[in-house]
Amino acid sequence: MNKAEKSDASMYTENYIRSLQAELLELVENRMTPIALRYGYSDSPLESKIKWxxxxxxxxxxxxxxxxxxxxxxxxxxxxxxxxxxxxxxxxxxxxxxxxxxxxxxxxxxxxxxxxxxxxxxxxxxxxxxxxxxxxxxxxxxxxxxxxxxxxxxxxxxxxxxxxxxxxxxxxxxxxxxxxxxxxxxxxxxxxxxxxxxxxxxxxxxxxxxxxxxxxxxxxxxxxxxxxxxxxxxxxxxxxxxxxxxxxxxxxxxxxxxxxxxxxxxxxxxxxxxxxxxxxxxxxxxxxxxxxxxxxxQAPRYHLDHLATFLETHSERLSLILETLLAYGKKRRGALARFSLAGLLVSLVAGAGAGMGLLQGGLLPLSPLLYSAGGIGAALVFVLWMTVARRYFMARFHARQTAAAGTLVPLENQYRKETWQAVKTVVTGFLQKTGGRFSLGTVGYEHGVIKEIEEAETKEIREALNEIAAMKNSPPFNPSLAYQAFLEKNKGSA
Ligand SMILES: Nc1nc2c(ncn2[C@@H]2O[C@H](COP(=O)(O)OP(=O)(O)OP(=O)(O)O)[C@@H](O)[C@H]2O)c(=O)[nH]1
Ligand SMILES: [Mg+2]
Structure with missing residues (x-):
């Protein structure tokens, strides 16, 4: 390989590294930082430490x-x-x-x-x-x-x-x-x-x-x-x-x-x-x-590797945060439905009981008025249940689940356990701050975004890094340049 080819090759590698770097930063800035800030995972944009x-x-x-x-x-x-x-x-x-x-x-x-x-x-x-x-x-x-x-x-x-x-x-x-x-x-x-x-x-x-x-x-x-x-x-x-x-x-x-x-x-x-x-x-x-x-x-290559590790670590952590919140949210939705249903049953029983009481006590005959009184009684109990009892039960549910947030998702291996240790306070902090009331739809969507980064993007980046490592100083094969050379060569014969 002559000197010009060598410098062409290293220029190509340098440019490739630069564009990959820019792509990674954009990914962190646009897709990860807003999520990291929203859930209190970081108080400054994630990219601030790696963008220089x-x-x-x-x-x-x-x-x-x-x-x-x-x-x-x-x-x-x-x-x-x-x-x-x-x-x-x-x-x-x-x-x-x-x-x-x-x-x-x-x-x-x-x-x-x-x-x-x-x-x-x-x-x-x-x-x-x-x-x-x-x-x-x-x-x-x-x-x-x-x-x-x-x-x-x-x-x-x-x-x-x-x-x-x-x-x-x-x-x-x-x-x-x-x-x-x-x-x-x-x-x-x-x-x-x-x-x-x-x-x-x-x-x-x-x-x-x-x-x-x-x-x-x-x-x-x-x-x-x-x-x-x-x-x-x-x-x-x-x-x-x-x-x-x-x-x-x-x-x-x-x-x-x-x-x-x-x-x-x-x-x-x-x-x-x-x-x-x-x-x-x-x-x-x-x-x-x-x-x-x-x-x-070689610092730029190390930088790229550092960026890839950065992306892997933070996407894994954010993913676990969102996964836990999602599990919490689903459990909360189930608990709400259960407590509401229980409220409905209790109020129906209470309404029927009140009607029976009025009837047996001879206060009201079997008439539309008795049904209305029973209905009003049931409605009153239901409102009371929903405003006082359900709130009390939900507060207990929230406190219990927040304290045991680590059990919301499976931590099946040491790696997941360590990741959990790194995000534990973020999850409990967010649950305490919101009282457990957040949009499940948003968390679900954001979990999808992070999962995509965690699974697909980081893999792509690792592949690109291997490609760079394999490039060393070999001259790049540029299909469009090769095609142009071919056209140049065949100009005369056309
Ligand atoms: N013989 C010899 N002397 C050296 C070598 N490298 C540095 N020195 C001398 O060692 C002394 C200390 O070198 P510095 O470069 O100031 O060391 P430093 O690690 O920056 O020191 P601090 O900034 O004080 O921590 C200087 O007088 C240098 O000239 C070497 O490889 N061989
Ligand atoms: Mg010095």
Missing amino acids: RPLVLIIGNYSSGKSTLINDFLGADIQATGQAPTDDSFTVLTCDETALDEDGIRVTEHRDGKYLLANQEFPFEGMKRHGQQFASHFCLKKVNSPFLKNFAIIDTPGMLDSITERDRGYNYQEVVGDLAHIADLVLVMFDPHKAGTVREAHISLRDTLPAHTFEDRVLFVLNRIDECASLTDLLRVYGTLCWNLSQITGRKDIPPIRLTYSQRAAAQAGANGRRPETAAYLSLLENQRDELKTALM
């Missing part, structure tokens, strides 16, 4: 080389670097496409945390909860680097030990957790010097990152490998890291760990006399810097 650009989050120990790696990839010294804990801000680095052609890669625009948190264009609105201190440690930099063309990066302050942690003034763990939820790809960096604190950092990671995130979206990096004393030293550090990772992920297979170092930083360290000579063992290892760079550039 693909996002790569870089976390790790302080001085593990996060900012140096970013600078290496951007092609300029955009982020401050240094030996001690250097940067105490969360920095969102995104592309300034208007300045891509300008000479010299630089920061073209700098915005503060308030702007990032208030502007709905960004997915960070929900992070206002971390308060002023966090806002003042959050910023946006627009950079005219082509590396950022298809995704944004968040550089983070390094993880410190727990005592200094308290001085930050905001909950670092929660901030990282929120960002990890929004991010499509999380890079976790370690360096050989802080092997002792690696375990602690891991524990905090386990508590912040959702379990599935580990498997799908996290890349582990052992950086600064040029600074090990020997190959044995490197192996020891690597072993510790593997052990700790397997402890956290709870898996026997160890996630791949990229081994890398910054050639520029290493050369600088050498020049400053911090390290006398380039470690000889480095020639035995491949510096996986380029592999890492390529992985980062």
Whole structure:
């Protein structure tokens, strides 16, 4: 495949990814968000967290080389670097496409945390909860680097030990957790010097990152490998890291760990006399810097995968909410009918009893007046029943069913049980808010909409994702282009 064909192929893939992404967002915005908002499943539009650009989050120990790696990839010294804990801000680095052609890669625009948190264009609105201190440690930099063309990066302050942690003034763990939820790809960096604190950092990671995130979206990096004393030293550090990772992920297979170092930083360290000579063992290892760079550039694919998972999770949850409400609604309708019928019977009996009483008491002879009196008595009892007794029974029914909402639908497997745990409060909240009075027709219709997404759309998206994975860099077959070429070729012979 020549170069032009290759770039045609990747352009095709890029465009395909973009259009699929747009389609997915539209689906969430138009069909899921209105339902999510109506039933109190979410207080902000569902798409707000996923509508921005693909996002790569870089976390790790302080001085593990996060900012140096970013600078290496951007092609300029955009982020401050240094030996001690250097940067105490969360920095969102995104592309300034208007300045891509300008000479010299630089920061073209700098915005503060308030702007990032208030502007709905960004997915960070929900992070206002971390308060002023966090806002003042959050910023946006627009950079005219082509590396950022298809995704944004968040550089983070390094993880410190727990005592200094308290001085930050905001909950670092929660901030990282929120960002990890929004991010499509999380890079976790370690360096050989802080092997002792690696375990602690891991524990905090386990508590912040959702379990599935580990498997799908996290890349582990052992950086600064040029600074090990020997190959044995490197192996020891690597072993510790593997052990700790397997402890956290709870898996026997160890996630791949990229081994890398910054050639520029290493050369600088050498020049400053911090390290006398380039470690000889480095020639035995491949510096996986380029592999890492390529992985980062896959962020749009991770984003798509993230979107698909997002769609699956939320459609399943919404579906269960609506299914439960539907079951509740049907039960309520049955109970209403039963109580009304019981009321009718009771009032008929009461009316007949009153007529008999009047007759036997000699108060009224068998006459139309007696029938009317019996009828009036029955009607009075019926009204009383419907306004007082039925209301009382329905209130009891509602309270009982709300408390036992989990029994309204079958939770036959662990997966459904977990989904129920995630939506339980939404269902009971909605039942309490409405008192159980809502339109069964609307719920039924909306359940159909969500079911369609849950069953058909998510499947289609997974198929499209497999297609993209299979595409790799093969040239696309474009039937209309092929047909045009055929016409061109046969022009003369016609
Ligand atoms: N020898 C060597 N030095 C490195 C490497 N990567 C980074 N450094 C140096 O390590 C120091 C810390 O790097 P930073 O990029 O500031 O680390 P950081 O993870 O961003 O640190 P914080 O922002 O403070 O958490 C700097 O002096 C870098 O020059 C590397 O691969 N090899
Ligand atoms: Mg840094």
